[in-house]
Amino acid sequence: MRNEWNKSDAARMVRDYAKVGIGRDLALRIYTTRLLGQNPALVLHGGGNTSVKTHARDILGDEVEVLCVKGSGWDMGNIEPAGLPAVRLAPLRRLEKLDRLTDEDMVNFQRGQLLDSNAPNPSVETLLHAFMPAKFIDHTHSTAVLGISDQPDGEKRLAQLYGVKMAIVPYIMPGFRLAKVAAEIQRKHPGAIGLILHKHGIFTFGASAEEAYTNMIDMVGLAEERLTRGRKRLAQVKLPKALAGVAEIAPTLRGLTSVSIDRNEGLWNRLVFDFRTGPNVLGYVNGRDVKRYSGAGLVTPDHTIRTKNVPLIVPVPEMGKLDAFRDGAKAAIDKFAADYHAYFKRHNPRHKGSKVELDPMPRVILVPGLGLFGLGKTAKDAAIAADIACNAIDTIADAEAIGRFESIAEADMFDVEYWSLEQAKLGKSADKPFTRQIAIVTGGGGGIGAATAEAFAREGAEVAVFDRDGEAARATARKIGGTAFWVAVDVTNAAAVRKAFDKVVARFGGVDIVVSNAGAAWQGGIGEVSEAVLRQSFELNFFAHQVVAQNAVRVMKAQGTGGSLMFNVSKQAVNPGPDFGPYGLPKATTLFLSRQYALEYGADGIRVNAINADRVHTGIFAGGLLEQRARARGVTVQQYLADGNLLKREVRTTDVAQAFVMLAQARKTTAAVLTVDGGNIAAALR
Ligand SMILES: [Zn+2]
Known part of the structure; x- marks a missing residue:
């Protein structure tokens, strides 16, 4: 992985932000956050986060130590100062003394420490950033690191690869407990330049923005080298010679994944599709073991809100056999929905039945021979699902090349999918009349x-x-x-x-x-x-x-x-x-x-x-036609357009x-x- 740090770009950023009263720490924090965010092999669509510990002045003119940490809803690739809200650091750090803290209390407390009460909610990983001593902290969901971590013996492989450079934190859902455990592990490994969060991602530390960023690139680079050494192609299936096209099968799949809301009103919960293909996607969907590795779960937990835990696989669409494709796809979708329902019933009791089941339809459909569809309630959401699916493919193919892909436990996936703080990332904006159409x-x-x-x-x-x-x-x-x-x-x-x-x-x-x-x-x-x-x-x-x-x-x-x-x-x-x-x-x-x-x-x-x-005055009247029509009626153009109707208003x-x-x-x-x-x-x- 190339280190994109550029001295003159960094200096320009500091100069430009100084003109609008933004200090050096935050300017450089923005610079490297964008560098990380613009690399899809590191983070995608709001994933990952960064922070800097610095000083700010409150309204009384007192200097306070703050943590500027990525705000929820911001994308690292195009972050602005407003996307890194300042939170008072000392009170955050005192939270570590508590034995437990509910999500609601954590969010409320964090909001209470914001210098600007209108700022977005600080990241769900804020406490982890606060509990670490490093000034600059970078966190990504690197596909290469996950390719090594997402294995049955992933922790052992990570330890072999990183030695004492990185401390390894076992999988724990983001939030207060993860932050506490990570802090304990960090203290036991004071020489480590970062943390690997097993089956989740990587954190790197630095006294400067450049150091934290360079540590990230170097540590991801080590993982990439390790993967390249063992790369092999996924075993492929033999496909029929002639396949149907995307346009032939998409409406069928779109219909089958629509959920009827009210038959009498003709109301449906439809989804918008986004198709992707290419050598990597095809190598993956045409894989002999596609059912196993794509059914194994998430490459990193926060993908679940965009892609669900697993994709749907439909039959190969053979040319001229669209009825058979439809029957096979319908059976697959019915089973997917039934499985989703059973999954919800299995895990909701652990939450005392407090969760409300989400719609059971897939957000990613794999079509052997053709590629994949991302699904979402808007074209934008469908594109995000498709981007994440393509990204997951890279990680899983990497993992399969050196071993066998393994995700977190199903119960952990459920807890993230139904975590109110994750669902909050999707926003609560109501559908417009033609959303999904x-x-x-x-x-x-x-x-x-x-x-x-x-x-x-x-x-x-x-x-x-x-x-x-x-x-x-x-x-x-x-x-x-x-x-x-x-x-x-x-x-x-x-x-x-x-x-x-x-x-x-x-x-x-x-x-x-x-x-x-x-x-x-x-x-x-x-x-x-x-x-x-x-x-x-x-x-x-x-x-x-x-x-x-x-x-x-x-x-x-x-x-x-x-x-x-x-x-x-x-x-x-x-x-x-x-x-x-x-x-x-x-x-x-x-x-x-x-x-x-x-x-x-x-x-x-x-x-x-x-x-x-x-x-109606439009282009249809171009070339003097309007004048001719008015003349044919024996009136002026003005009379023709407005005065000629009962309301005397121009249409x-x-x-x-x-x-x-x-x-x-x-x-x-x-x-x-x-x-x-x-x-x-x-x-x-x-
Ligand atoms: Zn994360």
Whole structure:
């Protein structure tokens, strides 16, 4: 492992932070915390922590000795001063005298010693940092160290490798007792430059930030060398020649891992997927002993809240045998859920039945032949689960190369999974209306489509923006930010639409909401208009909707969890305007298309609705069309847009977007048309 300490970077950090009143100790603490946090072989997604013992001034101007320790919820890779809250050190140290301390009392006491009462909770490992004498302390979950530690004879191997350099602490769950035991062991080994927490991770000490960091890199380096010496490939199984693709199996798996909340309301606890593959992942999932080593448990305890203790393994998806795959996957998922339930029942009594069972679905699915899926309630959570799964694969492959991977006891995994301080890391934010759902919006590059994509994203959905203009689709996705996805696709090309849906399914695992919005206006007197113009309009304003709808129901049926399909029709579908036949006729057909889909897929829980918007100022009126339409009605553009409706208010793209959101939430509404036009009695549905 390379030592990334850079003298001039460190000096710059000290200079820059000095300008905002941050002292040298904390500046360097931030510098090496980031160096450690940016290395996935050391820590991932909020794992690990660091501290520095320094001085600060309280409000009275008195200098106090404080421990600046990583705050819960912060990621080491991009930590800021606020992520290392200062806690009064002397009172923390006095806690060591106690025989026992509940988690609640520990958290409360630590909060009480914060210099800033608004700071985040100090790390669950704060007391361990406080009880150690070293000024700088670094803690990571190095994959290499765990590869050696996670063995039946791990402690012996660690002792052989590190000798007197490192003191070894047996596995104990994080918290007060671990801190006490670690402190006793440290005092017995005053010459040690750090601690190995068996089957958990590594702590290193230093009088300076550079020393603690260098000790970490050196000690991890020793483990890496030890592993390289014994590396061998995992024994592989023979796979069938032709395999199904990710997009073919993901909706099936997503449906099977969804939990019905209320059948009558059509409510599901769905999960979002994130697929990963590559030589390491494939070597692991195609391993002959994958069941044994992946079923053995966690590589380090705090992964449990993201990945559960073990992944689910599904059968090899053979091409053309998707029914067999589905049956095998269903049996595997049913067993996983039953096993999880039994695990909960086995261990909850030790906690006097005080725990509430979490959902029984896996957070990692191994697919021999293809790779793995991370699962989570958002795309971000799914990515974290997938990252951690890939990281665990490296550790387990390392462990198997020199011996046999072994985790902590099942009871210990349960205690961490159901530890209130671990669950607190996930945050208690309530789901938004479309959290756990995936929405596609066609014609999302501008106008109503862009506003609709933004509206669904705001309400919690993972969003995929389709547009013929890839740049425009990308611009909308960028504006939404986060995990928003975009695809350049011409919806009049059926093969391209299929591919675009497959891309979304491969990215997020499936689709729950489809807004078929892409359209364009053509004009012409119906008696004279050329057949070419009429057919062109039908291609986009009818056939493209049909192709999008076919793909939507294909994916939704494979999931078996219903869905919401919506069309942007037009007032023209029910109230024709002069010279607007080429636009209104296919739109009228699309209105009936929505009813046909509602009729045929209602039993599958797929709701199909349409929006009739009118006179919304969007790109569809580009190139003087707005002026022409106003002229056709004998009014000015201003009158055309606002004065022409009953409310005398301009209808905006965001109003139409809001209507799509409302329809997607109307759980008992299907085959409906919602009008968004400010009021137009002549166009009112009868
Ligand atoms: Zn840890």
